[in-house]
Amino acid sequence: MSILLTPEKPFAQGGNRLCFIHPGDASRCIKVRRPDFTLADRRRKKGFPKNLKPLSSFDDNLEEMRVMTALRKQYGELVFRHVSRCFGFVETDMGPGLVSELIRDANGAISQTLKKVIWDEGLTEECRGAVEALAVFWEKNLVPSRHLLLHNIVVQRDDQGRIRRLVVIDGLGSAGLVPMRLLPTVFQRKKIQKKVAVMHGRIETLLGQRHQDRFPGYHGLLMHDGLSTR
Template identity: 35%
Template sequence: MSDKHSQKMIELGERKPFAEGGSRLCFEHPENPHRCIKIVKQGRIEELRQRAPVFKRLRPDRAFDDNEREIDAYQQRAIKLGDERLWLHLPRQYGYSKTSMGPGLVTDLIRNSDGIADNLENYIKRHGMTDALSKALDEFCDWLRDTQVLTKNLLPHNVLVKAHDDGRLQLYVIDGIGCTTAIDPNWLGQRFVHRYIESRIAKMRARVAWEAGGRKGEWKKIEKQHRKWM
């Protein structure tokens, strides 16, 4: 892992982020168009600390830092012990770089031939559920089963759609890696890992169907049907 303070400064002040989440800004690396720099928003860590229950407020900053949590999530068993198949649907991490906006986590930047790949939510809004997307979704779900990468809820805005020149689509999960439960399913055995992953897949498919169907009905009610996995 790169040290946060040992490198030359990367200037981001004049650049606009190409994407923004609740906690982070995403920039194209000024020296490498195939790398992304994720910056935690100024003041966000303290904001999350103040929102947390009183008994959690004494936790260190890293407990409220999405970059640190993403790094921790990449330490899971499936990623540490995995092979090249991992990177078919998951960006590589390259550690921290020092920037003018603070430490930035560097990862692969998923691109099409004509620019940065858009997220699944926007793709569905524009195109609906196409045959190419249905096939890409099947391939992504099979990859989850094969690699056993643990994820949280796979929300469409956290999944990118890479469009190849031959018309093929490829999905990449860019956020939400990790486990939603207090107990890692790996500690409980393969049966529980399988059930956990299938629950994430079922919820993702339900969310995609909801998005493609015009968001009819309340998502929270639909989501409740997929909460239990143990």
């Protein structure tokens, strides 16, 4: 039976997907394609030669499922310290939906993105430590990811409001043609160090934007906290 998402209010939207709390399980979320930005729209936007690739290669949900299965095989449980779990596809009234672990704080609220936290508080000592822990984990385990964007990382807090961990919820896998694990380790490490350096660069850029009166862009803001409304 198809899960009805149309009556629900999404808690967030990215450039490609709408995110809903799973109506049958509040500890999970369902991600569907944005109806206003189809796979065909996405392919068209890419231009030549990328627009020659098959439509399915533009589907983030398929790609995420593929990468998550590979990661679990390669790393086992360890990887889920800093990566959200993935539970496969369900049928919804908005098309196929990918079910993932919904990252919530100890008080039940959906965890905020790193972008929002740094925008609100600057880079506190605590946050700097959490970013460092993620960077060390990424480099040590050579987790393949595209750019570590600040709106694709969420900050999970404990019951004291302290940062428990950072969790990457999107952007896994490698953008290159050759799967990363097939490359020599030195090369993999170099690539990952570059991703981490870009993440630090993005943090600096965001810190430099904090004098502006408006949050830059809509990526990384929640539409509700998952407690008061649905």
